[in-house]
Amino acid sequence: MAHQDTMNETPAATTLTGAPPTDGWYGMVEDWASDRQAFRNVPWGKAMMWLFLLSDTFIFGCFLTSYMTVRMSTTVPWPNPSEVFALTIGGAHIPLILIAIMTFILISSSGTMAMAVNFAYRRDRARTTALMLATAALGATFVGMQAFEWTKLIVDEGVRPWANPFGAAQFGSTFFMITGFHGFHVTVGVIYLSVVALKVLRGDYERRGNYQIVEIAGLYWHFVDLVWVFIFAFFYLW
Amino acid sequence: MVQTAVIGDERAGVEPEHHEPKSFLTKYIWSQDHKVIAIQYTVTAITVGLIALVMSWMMRMQIGFPYSLGFIDQDRYYQFVTMHGMIMVIYLLTALFLGGFGNYLIPLMVGARDMVFPYVNMLSYWTYLLSVLVLVASFFVPGGPTGAGWTLYPPQAILPGTPGREWGIIMMLVSLVIFVAAFTMGGLNYVTTVLQARTRGMTMMRLPLTVWGIFVSTILGLLAFPALFVSGVMLLLDRVLLTSFFMPSIVSMGEPLGYRGGSPLLFQHLFWFFGHPEVYIVALPAFGIVSDLISTHARKNIFGYRMMVWAILAIGVLSFVVWAHHMYVSGMNPYFGFFFATTTLIIAVPTAIKVYNWVLTLWRGNIHLTVPMLFSLAFIITFVAGGMSGLFLGNVVVDVPLSDTYFVVAHFHMVMGVAPILVVFGGIYHWYPKVTGRLLSDAMGKFHFWVTFLGTFAIFFPMHYLGFVGMPRRYYDFSGINFIPDSAHTLNAFITIAALVVGAAQGVFLFNLVWSAFRGRLAGGNPWRATTLEWQTPETPPGYGNWGPRLPIVHRWAYDFSVPGADEDFLPQNHPPSRETAETAHGRPIAKGTMA
Secondary structure, eight states: OGGGGGGGGSOOOOOTTOOOOOOHHHHHHHHHHSSSOSSTTOOHHHHHHHHHHHHHHHHHHHHHHHHHHHHHHOSSOOOOHHHHTOEEETTEEETTHHHHHHHHHHHHHHHHHHHHHHHHHTTOHHHHHHHHHHHHHHHHHHHHHHHHHHHIIIIISOOOSSOOTTSOHHHHHHHHHHHHHHHHHHHHHHHHHHHHHHHHHHTTTTTTTOOHHHHHHHHHHHHHHHHHHHHIIIIIIO | OOOEEETTSSTTOOTTTOOOOOSHIIIIISOOOHHHHHHHHHHHHHHHHHHHHHHHHHHHHHHHOTTTSOOSOHHHHHHHHHHHHHIIIIIIIIIIIIIIIIHHHHHHHHTOSSOSOHHHHHHHHHHHHHHHHHHHHGGGSTTOSOOSOTTOOTTGGGSTTSTTTTTHHHHHHHHHHHHHHHHHHHHHHHHHHHHHOOOTTOOGGGSOHHHHHHHHHHHHHHHHHHHHHHHHHHHHHHHHTOOOSSOOSOEETTEEOSOOSOOHHHHHHHHHHHHHHHHHHHHHHHHHHHHHHHHHHTTSOOTTHHHHHHHHHHHHHHGGGOGGGGOTTTTOOHHHHHHHHHHHHHTHHHHHHHHHHHHHHHTTOOOOOOHHHHHHHHHHHHHHHHHHHHHHHHSHHHHHHHTTBHHHHHHHIIIIIIHHHHHHHHHHHHHHHHHHSBOOOHHHHHHHHHHHHHHHHHHHHHHHHHHHTTOBTTOSOOTTOTTSOHHHHHHHHHHHHHHHHHHHHHHHHHHHHHHHHHHSOBOOSOTTOOOSGGGGOSSSSOOTTSSTTEEEOOOSOTTOBSOTTOSSSBOOTTOOOOSSSOEEETTEEEOTTOOO
16 A cells, blocks of 8 residues: 555656647546556556445445335335424424434535545644544544434335335335445545544554545545435435 | 557556565465456356356256156256356356456457456455355255246245245345345456556547457446346345245135235346346457457458447447337237337347448458357357247237247247357467467367357257247256157257257366466467557566556557558557658547547
8 A cells, every 4th residue: 555655746747758738638538648647647456446436336326226116116106205304303303403403413524535535635633533533523423323314214114125004115125235235335434534543643654644545535435425416315215 | 669658657566665575475366466366357247157057957867768868857957047047158158258358358359457446356256256156156055956947936936835945045145145246346347447457548439349249248247147146135134034026915825925025027127137237248259359359361341440430339229129029929018029129129230230231341351260269250150040939029919929938948049048158269369478478289179169159050050940930948857748859859868968968068178278378389478469458568468567567558449450561460569750651540540630
């Protein structure tokens, strides 16, 4: 992992022939085709994370497409998400309240993550660590509330992956599968961020002054948030 | 004469962080060296491929001689059909081309010291091995491996009555999910290495076509395997948790099952969204490798390098919009057929460009009939034969009567079974001297070639005829079926004999691999007088870090053969320019400052 850190300090790759830069479409093709790097000064780890996220996008894309397909092809009525995901708080029946709070928390965590990246590049170790741990804590809160939501659905309402009292069986199947897979991503992210945060605090990245790993972890985190926006829209608002 | 760059000033520097492993365990077992990982991948893939080969023997003996040599019952037959297909497509060809050839050649051909993340690369192999072990373990669980057919279509794949319904299907799906994880770890490495870790002067348009093929194929894998992953997870949930993603309401053996409202078609769409790009995941590395073999062994530059690159990219893009041509008879909306038949036929255009360019590369070349060249020529012939039958199957009205007959079996075996495996053989004969320092025996190689090439034609070409007379595929026993003529039975017996001979000939190949490692003729660094960087390493086999203290600097494309004015008939990519031999990119000499 470590050797990609050296990359940020090297000068921009130049073509051997020292061709003058070209603008527009040809310039883009030339940049792409130039020697050594297709993406100038993008460290290996960051390039690889982007590629992974592209691949992961296809996984979530397939999951969501499958969800839409089974929702459209099942003959049994689909449960009304506003009702299923409602909570009664202090006597008031509020639809989608839990999921609204969860979404707010997760989106907020993207904010703290962005700030952490900013402070990392300023080499402010204390604030970086604090903000990353805050991000991880918000993520953990999200997973905790998801556990609460699952428990309520399974224990109180009798929703199962294979059947539920509200309507189409695929409701429970897709819900547990997709939110479960997303929750798994959040959990992995919480662990990943915590490990990086502790390494920042310990000064592991200080020797080279290279904090790109914070940004790379941030990319993953923002991706997980972005996926949640789609899951939220397709699952809870449709 | 070879110009090099000093390391330490650039991203070359693996050394500051990594020390050369000394112990046997870190050097050969838990190795992070891409060359060792490549060999691990190759050996594992060939081993599991041999299992699939033996299974094809058992199936052929059942079909050819059901009364005298039918050793297997119908359950075993379906299990072998399934495992043979799955192993050959995924665990052999995909793993061998990307994990084997990709791992070995990418860093060497782009002038890198290793993959960008060697540790992840090592994890990729061990995860792959785990998936293979889970797959093989399914032979030993109660009920045996799944007999659902390699496409694993629900509902039949998980219904009672299908062999391996109890455990086999679960093991199969778990193994596939693990394989996707393994592939992703490796694939991210291959793509990042090609994009970001090339040496000085190695522009994208100077990459050997081998790298282009493997590179685009890996991108296809990263985007297509997610569909397999998702369909695998969902089918697993249907089987284990009784969800109804793919399972409609169904009565099985007189008993209504608990499933309701699922969509079997959804599985087919997901599966083929993976399955069709998978064809090109296997084919594109073969296209790339065969381009380099032909150019090197005909001592001539590849014809139309840029068109070859664009054709690879075009095939890669198009391969994602043709998947439902596997589903013309599935009951999907017929209007889909129009769209998918059109895209399918369009893909023939870039493919034909490639075939023409190979032939034009050979045209008036100085053709050396070495074993790699023989295999390359055989590839072109087999690929054209198999590709032509694809034009038949790509059209809906022709496909409907031909689907699920031996015509389909003939088509996909020739185009994505035999053709790529011929390139695998050609590639192994070509690069073995770099891996071991010794040449494979030429006599054994030629024997292996002729038996394999003529033998596979003897196996698969007659199957077109069997398909036309309507012989359905995947049948265990054809006796007593009136519409099948006697000639078809005779032909089946002939095919079986050919299959046994071809399979046995692979023993010669395996013996050659082992024997030549110790007794083969010493090869030297560049026995084929090839231009690409892997032949220019200071040591053969290449040592740890590949390049010694200095990375090579690239001055020309990979195909400077028979350049007028040059001393030899080839110029390595790191050969510095002189007055007679200017720098080149995609086949054209370039003057300083005008590189495009």
